[in-house]
Amino acid sequence: MTLSVALTHTLPGLSLDVAFEAPAGVTSLFGRSGTGKTTVVNAVAGLLRPDSARIKLGSEVLVDTEAGLFVPAHKRAVGYVFQEGRLFPHLDVHANLLYGPRVKRQTIDPVAVNHVIEMLGIGGLLKRNPAALSGGEKQRVAIGRALLSDPSLLLLDEPLAALDEPRKAEILPYLERIRDEAGVPMLHVSHSAAEVARLATTVVVLDAGQVTRIGPAAEVLADPAVAPTGVRDVGAVIAAQVVRHHDDGLSELDAGGTALMLPRVAQAPGVHLRVRIAAHDVILSLAPPEGLSALNSLAGTVAEVRLGDGPGAIVSVDTPAGRLLARITRRSVARLGLAPGVACHAILKTVAIAPQDVGVETGILA
Amino acid sequence: MEWLGPEEWQAVRLSLRVALVATLVSLPFGVLVAHALARWEFPGRGLLNGIVHLPLILPPVVTGYLLLLTFGTQGPIGKPLAALGITFAFRWTGAVLAAALMAFPLMVRAIRLSIEAVDPKLEDAAATLGAGRLQVFTTVTLPLILPGIIAGAILAFAKAMGEFGATITFVSNIPGQTQTLPSAVYAFLQVPGGEPAAMRLVIISIVVAMAALLFSEVLARRVARRVGGA
Secondary structure (H helix, E strand, O other), rough: OEEEEEEEEEEEEEEEEEEEEEEOEEEEEEEEOOHHHHHHHHHOOOOOOOOEEEEOOOOEEEEEEOOHHHHHHHHHEEEOOOOOOOOOOOHHHHHHHHHHHHHOOOOOHHHHHHHHHHHHOOHHHOOOOOOHHHHHHHHHHHHHHHHHOOOOOEEEEOOOOOOOHHHHHHHHHHHHHHHHHHHHEEEEOOHHHHHHHHHEEEEEEEEEEEEEEEEHHHHOOOOOOOOOOOOHHOOOEEEEEEEEEEOOEEEEEEEEEEEEEEEEOOOOOOOHHHEEEEEEHEEOOOOOOOOOOEEEEEEEEEEEEOOOOOOEEEEEEEOOOOOEEEEHHHHHHHHOOOOOEEEEEEEHHHHHHOOHHHOOOOOOOO | OOOOHHHHHHHHHHHHHHHHHHHHHHHHHHHHHHHHHHHOOOOHHHHHHHHHHHHHHHHHHHHHHHHHHOOOOOOOOOHHHHHHHOOOOHHHHHHHHHHHHHHHHHOOOOOOOHHHOOHHHHHHHHHOOOOOOHHHHHHHHHEEEEEEHHHHHHHHHHHHHHHHHHHHHHOOOOOOOOOOHHHHHHHHOOOOOOOOHHHHHHHHHHHHHHHHHHHHHHHHHHHHHOOOOO
């Protein structure tokens, strides 16, 4: 099911003019705060009437302002996970989960309900009131509630933004499971590069109400020109497969034929992963490194050098594992004579890769 | 109850009945008007707000007189209704109408405040889950504003119990027919030796008012616990 969106809308201080197609998988609307991401999602949900728009989900036209067509929110097969959960405070978790089928007077399929409850790990919370849940638990229930309304499309508006780091790490695997198991396409809004790197199949970059870039996640994120949330967030995403776990707490991965050492990952050997490598964690060296503590060294050639306005530069390096980005100083670029075609080694500290940089992957990147 | 004379007892019973009927009949309208004022955008919203609040500001005698003009047997609304066999003037039903009208602004204010306290984002969330407007109201808004509705109803009941000016102007002070508790207190105070009876009714007024207040507190607290401190 493909979602196609074309809309213009004027908000105070922002004029939005956006057109994109979201294929199966997770499409991330990526950009800074205040660039109109939530407005787009609200228009898809039917919570906002855009000035002019044509929005189509599969074969169903949801909005066509020219034809005067606007399907009201409750008649759209669209689930919505809000940033702040929005659970109904007067209903317990179980009643919140079943709210969708109840108001639509659908028969409740206990197998489907149990599957969602199990997938999100909320079986122990069913009798609780939302006020008695932690932030992460609330968000899991909100995701389950949206899924059980039987949506053809799931909208996620900054689903992790209100959570602290441990809670984010708690939710992300569930979102990956939904992406890989539930088969519901998702339109996801985020200003976090790490979150987009972990979830997105397709990335739509928004800046000041305009789409500045659309493409497959690995491609868009590996493009140094794409840094909507600042240069600190630049990083590449590569595909890798777990080979084995070593006794000293490391996991060995295979990335395009090169061994990659990571802190122990939770997944079993054979599982495909996507690993986000932040540009500022990569060191470049002309000679193969010797006597260095860093465990990972990937031989490659420089593909592109982008000098920043400040002291920094972003160097794209093609390696067998995929394109990596390195954020180094302009002085280093000059000293090493880095230019397209120059052979070099990308060096990466094992411990620089945090657990939230590693996600499961179902062949979307490979 | 031997402590009360038959006439006093009659006034108490009539007042309870008038206040109860006035509250129950006006409650659905109160919720509707409160919802309209809190959430709907429509022309004439300010006018509706003004009309609803008018009985609060006008002298009750004026309201009673206006009721008499419109709902009296020769009035523009009273006359056709009388042809249908429905009369208000000088009947207990008229006392209900007067009490309901006088209590309406208080009821609407309490309910409106509670509706405005409900986060519209919750109603949006309900819509995305498939609930139409009416369903959003009955499954989300209504349960969340229940404490406000109870508070509004109790307030209206207490006001209706004590309504005097509009009632006596519209339906007079006929024992057994339209003599409510306040009218009876007034009547007893007009005759020599009526003070003990008036005092008994005053005590009953205080007891009923206190009981209503406590009842609303307990009920509101129980509902608030049920809705999880929303």
